[in-house]
Amino acid sequence: MEKDITKKIKPFIIYSVPIILLIAVVAIFGVYKWNQGQGIININDAKLTSSKVMVIAQNDGTLTELLVNDGDKVEAGQVIAKMKVVVTPEQIEALQKAYDEAKVNYDTLEQQVKASMVVSQPVVTSSSTGNVAAAQARLDAAAANKQKMDKLYSIGAVSATQYAEAQSEYAAAQSALAAASTPQVVEQQASVSSAPSKELSEALATAQIQLNQAKAALDQAQSDDNFADITAPVSGIIYLTDFKQGNELKRGDVFINVGNTKNLWVEAPLTEEQYAKVHQGQFVHYSVDDMDLTGTVLEVTHQDSEDEENKNLVTAAKISFPDELKDKVLPGADVTVQITIDR
Known part of the structure; x- marks a missing residue:
């Protein structure tokens, strides 16, 4: 047998409906007031x-020479200007002194390397025309190889070990020719080459580089054609100053x-009124x-302007820009901005 529960829930319906309606009205009013509290600042003269x-x-x-124009896009390391450098007599004197010291250091180390590479020991040798010719051919080849390795090593194209091996072979070839040229069969002291120590080889290599650099700097300073390339320190956009081509x-x-x-x-530049409403973290x-x-x-940031006509302007709000789009835009581009504020 079914029971009629209408009478039981009727009071609940009568009293709950107004409450629900009241809650809805309050919520709608709250949303309305929140929306009323929101505002937008529009700025049309912002810049990237x-x-x-x-x-x-x-x-x-x-x-x-100025090789770029205002607004040009350049890559890091790109030559953007040239200048003729003025070198004083005092600077040349200092460069000459640096070169002389580097030369003395290199010559000293070179003699130490040669001395460490040659060891004397008794051997029985005999000379013949054929031996002398072979020894001479070996020396010629070693000399040519040494000259080539000197050039390659000076520009860093070969290792210190390869350079030392060429020096060692040249010294050995000299010794071999001297031994082959002896006119009789005797027991004598012959020079046998050996590789220099790693430390000595590295020291000589460093001295060679320092000598080359000192020589290049001195030659450049003494040259009448003493020009220097100016390169861009970073990739970016050129902003020229008041300096012009030909200026000192x-x-x-x-x-x-x-x-x-x-x-x-x-x-984005702000007026005083806008400045009072904008703060860090606002959505843009x-x-x-x-x-x-x-x-x-x-x-x-706030900054008083010295321009009487623009004395009410303040420094722009600084607004974030996505990293992944930095290659698709250029600094200086016009930007329109809407900043959401709380009234």
Whole structure:
């Protein structure tokens, strides 16, 4: 037999429905007030900005060529300018002294290497025309190989071990020719080559490099054609200064800036009223080069302007830019920004 429960739930329905309706009204009102509390700051003159790396003159001289224009994109290591370097007599004197010291050091080590490579021991030898000719041929080949290895080693194309082996063979060939040229059969002291120690070989190799560098620096300083290539320190965008081609440069002058394209952010100028509403961490929607992007406010800094007409402007809010898109844009691009604020 079914029971009629209508009478039991009727009071519940009567009292619960108004409560549910009240909760709904409160929720709707809360959402409405929250939406009313939200606002948007629109900024149409923001810019895509990058950190700048200064290109500084390392010596006094003349800016003879500017190989880039303002706004050009360059790669790290690319030659962007040339300058004729002014070298003083004092600088040349110092370079000459450095070369002389490097030469003495190299000659000393070379003699030590040669001495360590030759060991005297008694042998019985006899000379003949055939032996002398063979020894001479060996010496000629060793001399040619030594000359070739000297050049290769000076530019780092062969190892110190290969270089030392060529020196050793040359010394041995000299000894062999001397022995073959003896006119009679006698027991005598002959020179037998041996490899120099690793430490001595490395010391000679280092001395060779230092000598080559000192010679190159001295030759460059003494040359009338004393020009230097100026290269971009980072990949980025060129920002020229007031220096022009043909201007004189002093050591320490900043004559070019390079905007580092690996370090980008959006910079949005704010009025005093906007500045009071913007803070770190706020959500930002912005458009650049037909791309719609989002980010956050990284920093807001205030700076009084010396320009009377713009005295109410403050430094832009610094807004994040995604790393994965840095190769698709250029610093200086126009950006439109919408910053979500709390009223």
